[in-house]
Amino acid sequence: MDAVARFTELVGAPDPPLDRAALALAAGAAPRAEPGRDIERGLAELDRLAVGVTSLDGLVHRLFVQEAFAGNGKDYYDPRNSLLPHVLRRRLGIPITLAVVTIEVGRRAGIALEGVGMPGHFLVRAVGTHTLLDVFAGGTPLTPAECEARFRAAAGPEAPFGPHLLTATPTRAILVRMLENLRAIYRSRRSAADLEWVLRMRLALPGAGMPERLELAEALGDQARWVDGATLLERYADGAGSAQAEKLTNAAKGLRAHLN
Structure with a gap:
């Protein structure tokens, strides 16, 4: 089964797992690799990162201090920032892939987290709370005013902001956003072969x-x-x-x- 077919099958399930789906998505960029083995390797690393974590503060410390995960501000549009195996290996990513790492390590540690798809800057929230984290900035806690400031930095000073921009983002919507990031990158690079697999995966998700x-x-x-x-x-x-x-x-x- 090729990478696109594997991804399509996975996201067609009633409740696709975020970790496996994000790893299956990345397999499109490595057609000569062994997707099954790469997925299992990524899952094992997420398991390892969760060992000994018992609290949200402990999770942030593990990922962003001990393991040194960080936002790649120097080369934001490097496609590896959007591919979970590379993020796990290089400890560099963009907000949404760092959020996937945080959510999935938290889930393994019994800490319920959700993605928040604020336009321009993906965030993480502890489920059932108002605690928002900027994982691109080392897991920094954000107040509503700080969320608004990040939003306006991306969308402009006149863009309307409100609670509707801070709702939870379901798994398929996270995958769509990851693919759209890659779509923009590969389009700008005129990389037709990469754009092909991204678009084939995008067509397997809602809204295409x-x-x-x-x-x-x-x-x-x-x-x-x-x-x-x-x-x-x-x-x-x-x-x-x-x-x-x-x-x-x-x-x-x-x-x-x-x-x-």
Whole structure:
């Protein structure tokens, strides 16, 4: 089973486990690796990190002092920051992957945590409390005013802020956000092969549609796989409404024109 198929099967389950799903996602970036073995290695490291942790303060100390996990502010858009095995190995990540580490190590230690998908800066919260942590900044506790300041630094001073931006983020939404980060990185790098696996995984999760399908076909075309891209779009067109079907069919014709 290839990495995309493994990920698709996993996230199709009623309640996909965040740790396994995030590790399966990362396997798309290592097609010649052994996904099953890599996943088990990542799970074992998360297990190890949880040993002896008994409190939230202890968890923060273990991860950000003893183990020296940190936010990679120097090279934020390095794709390895969005791939959990690399984060576990390098001890560097971005807010959302550091949050996954914190949530999953906490779960193993009996500390219930949840992701908070504040736009521009992912946070972690102790379930049932108002305790928010900035794991990109070493697990620093945040007040509501400090959350707002981080939000405005990313979204602008006039952007409206409120409690609706601090709701819990479910597992599939976390995975979508991780994939969207990688999508933006690989698009900017014009890395069509990487963009392909990211988009295939994105299409396995809620909220994907026409833009992702068109971009996937374009990524195939950028690899000179014009027939593959056209065939994909034609297959999507078969089950689409008339307006979408026309757009998909026209895009397929554009790809096939490269064969002339």
